[in-house]
Amino acid sequence: MKTPNPQSSPVRCDSHNELASTHERTITGWGRTTPTRAHLDRPTSAHQIQDLISTSRGPVTVRGAGRSYGDAAIGHHTIDLTGYATIRSFDPGTGVLVSDAGATLQALHQVSIPEGWALPVLPGTSHITVGGAIASDVHGKNHPHQGSFGDHVLQLELMLASGDILRLSPDAHPEDFWATVGGMGLTGVIVSATLQLQRVETSYLRVVRRKARSLEESMDIITASAQTPSHAVAWIDxxxxxxxxxxxVSTPATSEMLPAGRKGEQLAPHGTTMRTIHSFPGPGIVNHRSVAAANAMRWNLPVSASAKMVHFTTALNPLDGADFWPAAFGKQGLIQYQFSVPTSGTKTLRHILENLQRAGEVPALAVLKPFGASGKGLLSFPQPGWTLALDFPARSPGLATVLSHLDTVVANAGGRVYLSKDSRLSARMLPLMYPQLLRWQEARSRLDPTQKMGSLLSQRLNLLELPS
Ligand SMILES: Cc1cc2nc3c(=O)[nH]c(=O)nc-3n(C[C@H](O)[C@H](O)[C@H](O)COP(=O)(O)OP(=O)(O)OC[C@H]3O[C@@H](n4cnc5c(N)ncnc54)[C@H](O)[C@@H]3O)c2cc1C
Structure with a gap:
């Protein structure tokens, strides 16, 4: 068993006596909506996490990197796990990595990529924590081939509100495991996880870009690409x-495919990222005119007929390094409406986008991805079909009404809204969108009978109460 290079791993303080750093702060999700005054603790050891949970009088919210868009990681008493972030071990022979929950996916890759191993599932940002990736059961652009993050978790340690730690895996306590994977931090605190990584020959992807004249053409190109293991994503105007x-459409690049200049860095953990802009005028820069102009400009850029070799972080994490993105939407922040529809509801995608055009609520960013088999987590978001993520300025006056209408359209099509992006869905819609909700609630209440774990999301969606 090889332990990681100490230079690339954060240092963990395991002292019983040292207190977690603590302060009052206003926190938000990544979308900057729902600013909330919170008592924030940042433990650096499992003992400190235990102390914080057992001594807390009210409900406790677990927070990773705070990159969920809405209110999933916000509560009046929030425990920030980013100080508990040691990569415990990594075996370059098998690709099995054991990490504390607060380590980021980027930190994991720092250790594993030079050895030729990568996470099989990488969402649009690598700045999220292992705990957050499991609690949201995140997906990447290769969902039909690799499923979601939870499919690659061999084992996790879950600290209950009592302070006891359970070892859960798909074989040992599967119901509790799958209630925790995608369980939005409401079954307990994930303190560590054992992950199975996949072999990579290089850290580059062979990216082929194509212009599609319609939504349906984009879907046809993506569907055709599903024959070979690939990452597929469409930016929709x-x-x-x-x-x-x-x-x-991106496929793994072999070392022979790389140009001579790149051969020496074929297993580099990071590629280039977008340059950060630090400030915007108060109302932001996103409005109908700027969106239409930026979209037209993007569409008109020449598209190379040949494939490009692109580092996987540049191709798969385009917004990393672009922390300015929410600020571009103005002080009130951004709402991302991400929903999925089953294959049978494909026509709903066009219906929804046309509906938004008619209502004058055109998203600044619209990203389409394919989904394969349903996530095994009881509250997992993916289902076979499609997912569309749409970014809107939260300040837009008509948005709330339009999105409430779309919730019904999505539910009627058999689809659902992604809880990790959500800050506005109503409790009434949840059972219509998540058919395993009751089963999840039963498992959750077994694991946390005193309802010690909570969040603004769980309150808003009434997630903790078993229906009478
Ligand atoms: C630019 C960008 C792109 C994104 N792209 C994608 C994408 O392609 N696919 C996708 O699926 N998601 C995507 N997301 C969403 C993001 O991956 C998820 O919201 C993820 O859960 C965030 O992880 P985090 O560490 O920031 O957790 P937080 O946002 O802090 O928390 C998210 C949830 O996890 C819980 N949680 C966190 N840590 C723990 C723990 N240790 N134990 C128990 N529960 C915990 C929290 O309580 C909360 O419910 C994107 C987000 C951004 C900002």
């Missing part, structure tokens, strides 16, 4: 009447 798009 939601301001355009035909819903044209740019589709990127």
């Amino acid at each position: 939601a301001a355009h009447h035909q819903l044209r798009g740019l589709v990127d």
Whole structure:
């Protein structure tokens, strides 16, 4: 068993006596909506986490990197796990990695990529923690081939509100395991996880970009790409009447494919990221005119006929390094409406985008991805079909009404809204969207009978109460 290079791993303080750092702060999700005054503790040892949970009088919210868009990681007493972030071990022979929950996916890759191993599932940002990735059962652009994050967790340690630690795996206590995977931090605190990584020959992808003249053409290109293991994503011009798009299909690059200049860095953990802009005028820069102009400009950029070799972080984490993105939407922040529809509800995608155009609520960013088999987590978001993520300025006056209407359209099509992006769904819609909700609630109340774990999301959606 090899332990990681100490230079690349954070230092953990395991002292019983040392107190977790603590302060009062206003926190938000990544979308900057729902600013909330919170008592924030940042423990650096399992003992400190235990103390914090057992001595807390009210409900406790677990927080990773705070990159969920809405109110999932917000509560009046919030425990920030980013100080508990040691990578405990990594075996370059098997690709099995054991990490504390607060380590980021980027930190894991720092250790594993030079050895030729990568996470099989990487969401649009690598700045999230292992705990957050499991609690949201995150997906990448390769969902039809690799499923979601929970599919690659061999084991996790869950600290209950009592301070006891359970070892859960798909074989040992499967119901509790799958209630915790995708369970939005409401079954307990995930303190560590054992992950199975996958072999990679290089850290580059061979990216082919194609222009699609309509939404349907984008879907056809993505569907055709599903024959081979690939990452597929379409940027949709939601301001355009035909819903044209740019589709990127990426497959792993072998070392022979890399240009001579890149051979020496074929297993580099990081590629180039976007340059950060630090400030915007108060109302932000996103409005109908700027969206239409930016979309037209993007569409008109020349598309190379040949494939490009792109570092996987540049291709799969385009917004990393772009922490300015929410600020561009103005002080009130951004609402991302991410929903999925089953394959049978494909026509709903066009219906929804046209509906938004008619209502004058055109998203600044619209991203389409394919989904394969349903996530095994009882509250997991993916289901076979499609997912569309749409970014709107929260300040838009008509948005709330339009999105409430779309919730019904999505539910009627058999689809659902992604809880990790949500800050506005109503409790009434949840059972219509998540058919395993009751089973999850039963498992959750077994694991946390005193309802010690909670969040603004769990209150808003009435997630903790078993229906009478
Ligand atoms: C730019 C960007 C792109 C994104 N792209 C994708 C994508 O492609 N696919 C996708 O699925 N998601 C995507 N997301 C969403 C993001 O991956 C998830 O919201 C993820 O859960 C955030 O992890 P975090 O560490 O920031 O957790 P937080 O946001 O802090 O918390 C998220 C949830 O996890 C719980 N949680 C956190 N840590 C623990 C723990 N140790 N134990 C128990 N519960 C815990 C919290 O209580 C909360 O319910 C994206 C987000 C951003 C900002």
